[in-house]
Amino acid sequence: MASLPKPEELVKIDYNPPRRGWMDNPVEFRRGTWLYAAKPRHLEALGLPNPREWSPEEEDWKLPPEWREIVLEGFKERLERFRSLKLFMDICSRCGACADKCHFFIGTGDPRNMPVLRAELLRSIYRRYFTLSGRMTGKLVGARDLTEEVIKEWFYYFYQCTECRRCSLFCPFGIDTAEITMMGRELLGLLGIYPDWIIAPVANCYRVGNHVGIEPHAFRDMVDFCVDEIENVTGIRVEPTFNRKGAEILFIAPSGDVFADPGIYTFMGYLMLFHEIGLDYTLSTYASEGGNFGLFTSHEVMKRLNAKMYDEARRLGVKWILGGECGHMWRVIHQYMDTMNGPADSLEEPVSPLTGTKFENARSTKMVHICEFTADLIRHGKIQLDPSRNDVFKVTFHDSCNPARAMGFFEEPRYILRKVCNRFYEMPENTIREQTFCCGSGGGLNADENMEMRMRGGFPRANAVGYVREKYGVNLLACICAIDRAVLPALMDYWVPGVGVAGLHELVGNALVMKGEAERTTTLRGEPLKGSGDDENT
Amino acid sequence: MGVAFSLAVVGVLILAITLAVEVLGLRFLVGAVLPYVAVAVFLGGMVYRLLGWGRSPVPFRIPTTGGQQRSLPWIKPSSLDNPSSTAGVIGRMALEILLFRSLFRNTKAELHGGPHLAYHWEKWLWLGALVFHWSMLLVVIRHLRFFTDPVPSFVYWVEGIDGFLRVGLRALYLTDITLLLGVTYLLLRRFFIPQVRYISLPGDYVPLFLLLGIGLSGVLMRYFVGVDVAAVKELALGVLTFRPRIPEGIGVLFYIHWGLVCALLAYFPFSKLVHMGGIFLTPTRNLPNDSRARRHVNPWNYPVKVHTYEEYEEEFREKMKLAGIPVEKE
Structure with missing residues (x-):
């Protein structure tokens, strides 16, 4: 390298x-500006x-x-x-x-x-x-x-x-x-x-169900690790289920949230939220990947991977599907899934069991974004939040490309963000919302061997973060994309050291007041709630 | 190379027309045959283009969303930049076609020391493009006076507004000036902005030089050299009514103007100028963002090989059972 x-x-x-x-x-x-070639065994596994x-x-x-x-x-x-x-x-x-x-x-x-x-x-x-x-x-x-x-x-x-x-x-x-x-x-x-970095996850996802090839028992282990961590922080043991038939909702997150730091804290946030509202949901090990590197391969491969979502929803007999925070996953779900693998006849028009809200914008696809779901919960006062638990953070928000320019997903995450933290600062307007800049590593380019190009591509994004860091002392970059969570830490370390990266539902998890919880002394990451975070500017 | 070549193309055209009219006396060919050929090529070519585009389906609903989506009832959607209904799409397309909405977003990125990236106000391209296209449209409408008898009232109306400036007794049409300014601006930016110069092909210069030639010859005729307007109208009406004849007393300048317009028309369907028709079909703009609410059908959707749950369970059944994950077959 x-x-x-x-x-x-x-x-x-x-x-x-x-x-x-x-x-x-x-x-x-x-070197440093291109991706390694795909290994033959992955192409063989997919018949390419x-x-x-x-x-x-x-x-x-x-x-x-x-x-x-x-x-x-x-x-x-x-x-x-x-x-x-x-x-x-x-x-x-x-x-x-x-x-x-x-x-x-x-x-x-x-x-x-x-x-x-x-x-x-x-x-x-x-x-x-x-x-x-x-x-x-x-x-x-x-x-x-x-x-x-x-x-x-x-x-x-x-x-x-x-x-x-x-x-x-x-x-x-x-x-x-x-x-x-x-x-x-x-x-x-x-x-x-093909690049190996794209085709290996595709091959894994195809056979095993997710990008890094976590087999079902290991997937359960990883989720159980999150469950233990939640218990350490809150004193509450959440109980997710796997491949459970008859659940009302199938929840599919990008697998990066299950196995990689800092995505796991986002995953913990999901689990805590579902536990607190008593959601009847299940995870699936077969459809254990929300992301779809098929989007970066070909329309056909995209369809082959995406098919699992509806197939699994049908097999388990759920009413509708809830999707986690991910960028390109949502481009596929929003603009391709129903066309490719629909109609989703076995499912029903999504209705929030807590608020009764009909998600009419998802009435055909039958898949709801977790930020739509959570924003609706907050709006109806169904969860209690203590934003001061995120006071160690001065937060800015990175709009992920695909939800931004293939959905128009701007206010839902911001509404949640304003409810779960007290200090939120926008980056300059030419760099957010529909004009947002890519992390520089999306589209399947997030391999280590491509690091120089990634740092170059991520420069405009990092520069805007640098601006709010200088101006407001921002120390946390929130996002709703698993690739962002995987790649932005390296980008921040390179261009804007001192800025962490978190999924939105990690902040929800921090702020969520749970019934019967022990007094919180740390964030989900185990860092003290007060003190150290009030950064060098004070 | 592109500039010289394109300039030469237009120069040769002008020379050829002059030669044909002045030396060879082929007034009928240039005045009355060429326009039929040009219009036929234009219409045939554009129909061919539009049918060609239309024949390829739009398999997926892929609007580029420029504002908030319609989701929860208490979140205000951006109904023009991210329309979810047909009416919204019509509005978005109207803004795009009439006012160049997307180009209006333009900014200029600049890297300063620090490093600091700054995004500067840059509406000149938008303004230049808008001025050029609207001027062009109004000039074309004004020219309808040569092809109609009686002249429809909206033509007089456009003339009246366009020509409110007077030089002596004659109207000075604003659009004559703005058209030339617009074309000149579009040309100059191709010369002087390094990136734009780098990407420019002869196909980018030729239309601009043609337009410049058409505009300048028109301005010369109207304001400096003069032309027998009645005779020109007779020629134009004759061509339009398929009774072509060439009246006396029309100078070569007119034939240059007329011939270059014919060249532009004939060139149109084979050039980038087809964006005039193409913009109506662009799938990132002309579709509502409603693909989760309404299923978009792909006419060539075909079945693909998937890895089924059964195959998956077959491989991992024992591991799943050990981990307490339910299976279909015990």
């Missing part, structure tokens, strides 16, 4: 494009094409002999299947409004990280093989031949996009680079070109 440059080195970014045109600049695979040992650093990528035909045939098929792709190939006017909206462009200055050029990587091939003018005049209209260099360039840059859709918000034609990147990745996939 490459050594990571210091922040003061990394921030020397040259935004001036090189003299040579981008088509004449082959990609250089510099061309499993083999290979590395992006090597000259020979071991493509199948007829690779060009495969890509062009796949391209044609996708043009026929997705109006988005066909339209976005044709209508860009290259106005450049998207350029400095991309966190990877801001963090690298690499012109091919301007969303417009990321799309031109595909468009140049589209023009050459699917338009008359491109076939006839070639480079004059921005067309070029499909070579192995192009394939390598695609791999480098389509895995330097987190599918965050920030550029699509600013595009006057609504061109969505996430669509472009997804198509580019699908085409690469036809040749068996």
Whole structure:
């Protein structure tokens, strides 16, 4: 693994494009800026094409002999299947409004990280093989031949996009680079070109049920660990159930919340809340993953993984599904699940058993976001909260890309946040809500070997956190995304040391006043409620 | 290279028209044949484009949400930036098409020492684009006076407002100025903003040079050189009513203007200018964000291989039983 440059080195970014045109600049695979190749056994487990040992650093990528035909045939098929792709190939006017909206462009200055050029990587091939003018005049209209260099360039840059859709918000034609990147990745996939960091979780999720391959008994162990921890802090023993038929609600969280710090504190928050309100729910070991790295692989793989949610809900006979805090998981649930694997005939329109609220916005999908559920509980006074238990924190909130720009999920988490903590400060308006910046590691890019690129991509987000840290002394970055919880701690340590990262329901767990609880002296993390947290500014 | 080539293309066009009209005397070809070819290519090309886009389905509901969703009844949704109903979508599309809503969000990111990233006010692109497109529309409407008899009242109405400035006895149309300013601005930013220069293709310069040529020749005719307006109208009406004839006394400047418009029309369907039609179809804007409330159907949805619960239990049954997790088959 490459050594990571210091922040003061990394921030020397040259935004001036090189003299040579981008088509004449082959990609250089510099360590720290790309992902390792997928191991053949994962491709075999999923039945994906061309499993083999290979590395992006090597000259020979071991493509199948007829690779060009495969890509062009796949391209044609996708043009026929997705109006988005066909339209976005044709209508860009290259106005450049998207350029400095991309966190990877801001963090690298690499012109091919301007969303417009990321799309031109595909468009140049589209023009050459699917338009008359491109076939006839070639480079004059921005067309070029499909070579192995192009394939390598695609791999480098389509895995330097987190599918965050920030550029699509600013595009006057609504061109969505996430669509472009997804198509580019699908085409690469036809040749068996995947990063290991994405395809290993997919293979695990497919067979075992979750990204890291936690088998059912181990999954239970991990949840039981959280149960013990809750008892240590509150004196109350919560009793989650597993694969229980007849429960009213199936709860599915991103598995990162079950096994990784700081996600486990968020998971503890969920369990405490459900216990306190006496929710009739069950966890599933089969559908033990809310996240779906299929979104970063292909539409087909996304569907294959997502199918478990409705299948398990049907098998267990629950009425509806409640989903935990996760970003890309919610893009899949909100914009793809019902279309791919619905209709969810075995389920009922979700109704909160506590408040009677009908979640009409989820009446077809039958899956409710935990923040919608909790905000409704708080609004109806169904839980008692003591926000002073979070007084050790000065909190800011990071809107995760997918809930922000694929749902419009802004007020629900903020409403909860204001009820569970006393000190909440917003980052500058150009960096939050629909304009939020990606953590830099979404879209399946959160591998260690990609650390330099992650720190570059996360720079705009970190910079905004730095702003509220300087101004208000913020020491906690709250979020509703498991990838955020996994990657933001490293990003904060690198750019803004001293800022912790927490899921929203960790703060709910801290503030939740539970019936019969022992007096709380620590947060869920076991840190004293008062004293040490009143940071260096005082 | 792109700039020189594009300029040369337009230069050659102007030269060819001049040559055809002045030297070869092909007035009928330029004045009366070319427009039919151009309009046919334009209409045919645009229909081909729209049908082509329309033939590909929209498998998933993927709006980019620019505001609060409709969820709980006490949370105010952002009904235009994140519409959940058809009416909201119409509103969002109207804002997008008429006022360039998304471009209005534009900012400019700048890295300062510290490091501090700052996001600066940058509405010039929005303003320039808006000024150009609206000017273009109004100029086209004004030109209807040449193609209609009697001239509809809304054309006079537009002329009246547009020409409220007077130079001597003649109206000075504001849109003549703003159109040229708009095009010039769009061109200059391609020259001077390094990133925009880097991404610009000949296909970005050609339309701008064409528009500049059309605008300048029009302005020259109207304000400086002069043209027999009655004769021009006779020609235009003749073409429109399929009784084309070429009146005497029309100078070459008009043919250049007319010929460049034909070139633009014929080029339109094969250029990035198709964004005019495409914007209506863009799936990140023209769909309501209601995919959890109403099921969106994908016409090519196909069954996929999944790992079933039975297969899962088969592999892990003993471990599940030991951990006290219920199983289907004991």
